[in-house]
Amino acid sequence: MTIAEATTVIDGWEPVIGLEVHVELKTATKMFCGCRNEFGGAPNTHICPVCLGLPGSLPVLNRQAVEFAMRVGYALNLNIPERSVFHRKNYFYPDMPKDFQTSQYDEPITEDGWIDIEGVRIGIERAHLEEDTGKSTHVGTSGRIHGAEYSLIDYNRAGVPLLEIVSRPDIRSAAQARAYVAELRAVLFAIGVSDVKMEEGSMRVDANISVRPVGRERFGTRAEIKNMNSLRSLERAVDYEIRRQITELESGGTIVQETRHWNEDDGRTHSMRSKEGADDYRYFPEPDLVPVAPSLSWREEVAAQMPELPAQRRARLVERWGISADDADVLVAVAGLADYAESAVDAGADPVEVTKWVTGDLLGRANESGLSPAEWKVTPHYLTETLALVADGTLSRNLAKTVLDKVWESGDAPSVVVDREGMAQVSDSDELGGLVDALLAEHPDDVVRYREGDEKSQKKLLGFFMGQLMKQTRGQGNPGVLNQLLRDKLNGA
Amino acid sequence: MTDAITSKTAAELAGDFRDGTLSASEIVDAHLDRIEALNPELNAFLYIDADRARRRAADLDAVRAAGNEAGALAGVPIGLKDLLCTEGIPTTAGSKILKGWRPPYDATVVSRLEAQGAISLGKLNMDEFAMGSSNENSAYGSVKNPWDTSKVPGGSSGGSAAAVAAGMVPLALGSDTGGSIRQPAALCGVVGVKPTYGRVSRYGVIAFASSLDQIGPFGRTVADAAFMLEAIWGYDHFDSTSIEEPPTPVGSVLDDGVQGLRVGVISELANTEGLQPEVAAALQRSAGQLAAAGAIVDEVSVPSIEYGLSAYYLIAPAEASSNLARYDGIRYGLRVEGPDTAATNRLTRAAGFGDEVKRRIMLGTYALSAGYYDAFYGKAQQVRTLIIDDFARAYERFDVLLSPTSPTTAFGLGDKVDDPLAMYLSDVCTIATNLAGAPAMSVPVGKDAHGLPIGMQILAPALGERPMFQAGAALEAAASFNAAEKTGGAL
Incomplete structure (x- = not known):
């Protein structure tokens, strides 16, 4: 089955899937400061006033991160506008040192591209730059922030450059979703911008999934699925969620717009605590950064160096x-x-x-x-x-x-x-010929049976002799030479 | 003798140190004595860094004794507004929420001053997070005006202005987001300069409104302000909004006079509501003095200036609401423990922020909210563009503009605390400059009937510090105001 054929239609329902892929860029240093961008390391050792968001600190944009984003732009057929702008996305979370994330909003670094997967074109709305958060470890029974006894935060990851690649809702099956991410991963690796390790979190995929009756234009209500740590779990999760939504709708239920958590162990998605009302991130242009306007010569240089x-x-x-x-x-x-x-x-x-x-x-x-x-x-x-x-x-x-x-x-x-x-193969005809003679002398009956037998029994006996010879040479006898010697001696002598 | 030292300008002290007339230790001791004597009443210093200052002075004396160069500002005591990060030294931004916090790094301007031999005597009081025009919003008590201790020093850099006026230090740094250097400079009878946005690094400056904040000097003379400005300005890689083009020195133009300089008196501010008659008269007198010195003086209209206050009170709170989000009780500063993280955030912020800060966070949060953004924040940005355009038109005809710095002289402590709008109006003359990203300075030119100083504001286009200082020096020379009157003896 090809990817183009791999659309899932179940009982007249068609899934509509869009993927948000976050990739950690493997720049030498973080997005806005000189701290090393390195996976692992003792907690809170790659930190400074900037990535800790200390009072008075200011961001300075990493040129390499911009260059990597441009490479992705060229690889995914995206436009790179003359100017792009960073915005602040405001919300409170303990692993986000400034309580806002520096991201991009209506003027991203790249927009409007596509990628072909075995003849299926998946549109890409945008790929924009943003900073990663720190990593929380919630200690307590739930493993989540709600109900945690206490939480530990490692800010080594805070400020690591991320590229968020947002597909258009062009994907129609779990297999296509998997193929899209696999191709994206191969592309990002090939152009050297990321390690793209889903298991280590350097590539993270969220899936927006809805279903609609085949033939209808309007999208159904979507759910966002998180926590898929491999291509396999992505495919399973998407497949599960499509079926869950169809079952829900067919039994007269409705789909709630919400974030759902994929659980690898029970193979289901689970509703996370639903939020009251829509999030309002109060985006506004980041006043501490200037717009990014890559020069023509820079663009040409990056384009020319595309692998x-x-x-x-x-x-x-x-x-x-x-x-x-x-x-x-x-x-x-x-x-x-x-x-x-x-x-x-x-x-x-x-x-x-x-x-x-x-x-x-x-x-x-x-x-x-x-x-x-x-x-x-x-x-x-x-x-x-x-x-x-x-x-x-x-x-x-x-x-x-x-x-x-x-x-x-x-x-x-x-x-x-x-x-x-002492593993070298023995090919010497004299040496091997001696072994063959000795073997045949030991099995005169088999030699007779060979000479009088049909093709089938000859083949079987040849196999037996070869096996014996390989055993005697501890596998080092040249099989071609041995085979020839056997045939010659069995047929000729 | 002690008073004689604290009455000297920074330029004189630097000269005295250089030629051996005074040691850095003598200079520092004299100023520390003055701080010790006056601070209980004025409350200008939040932290007095006496031991470290004395050690630095001794080090500098040793450097000089060894015949080595100790820097342009060697031996000159300075004070730092308490929103400048100082490594290992408490930095509060005038807020309870940062009580006890010691930054692990120095602001760029602090390192630059120290590299040139300046000696910090400590951290200066301010309105909480630089939000205020009277210093009454400090979590650590009001600063009092050295000219009349029943009056406010202005704000938000009230501690800086008062300290320089009272001879506690000859130079201080302040920050100016909507007038926070110029207005207290006017009310305390000193010179205060707000440079072009991007001229002075903001790295290590605790942010109020990032697109408006700018660091600048206070001195008792125009020359001293230039002296300090030249020590701090210039490109800084750690501030993305920093201007790369090197600045042109201003100290060399102070004696150039104003012959042929075109000075526009901003008509909207010459007749602004609530303008104290003595201030209006001072403006006319200053315009006349500049004309007498050879300047070409005329009136000019900058119509959109009147919308500046409204635009400012959307943009600045919007940025502040985001800048101040990080004070959440998780990593540093005050923490009031709640049953969960969200409650800890809430309780910490409720206890740690003062009323004015909360008011502005709410204003700004609202202005950025979905559905309101275009009507408020978006509209305010359009007004900002209008103001920039209006100024550009004015500068086609004029080199610098002139207006009062503040509509009134220093008002009484407590007079406006219950009326935020009346308080906001004291910045009506200064705010548009910040929205335009342009430089402006306040120069003391006289006193009102109660002996309170009057400041005059000189505005210039972006990067126009040279003509601004030319005009400032001329005004200072003509005005014969004695800024050193409060630097010795009892207040």
């Missing part, structure tokens, strides 16, 4: 490497995987072989360990070296797998592992 985007990269890999579209998808979708594969190919390895190993064995191990390709002990260079050992007959495919397993654990060079473990 290849995932869609372009997929197309190129399919064309130049002769790999399948599915394999190209995997290489590009997993952060850093295509870079890894390209390094190996650049070092001389065969692209098809590299793709096979990278998307198979190595990715499997990576998923178990949670390591990103850049962190693998099997470096692209080591993979290339191993594949060269296969190509020159030193290693069989199976031995190569064992070697890579050992490299994965130890980080030693493949040649070192092969030497140390």
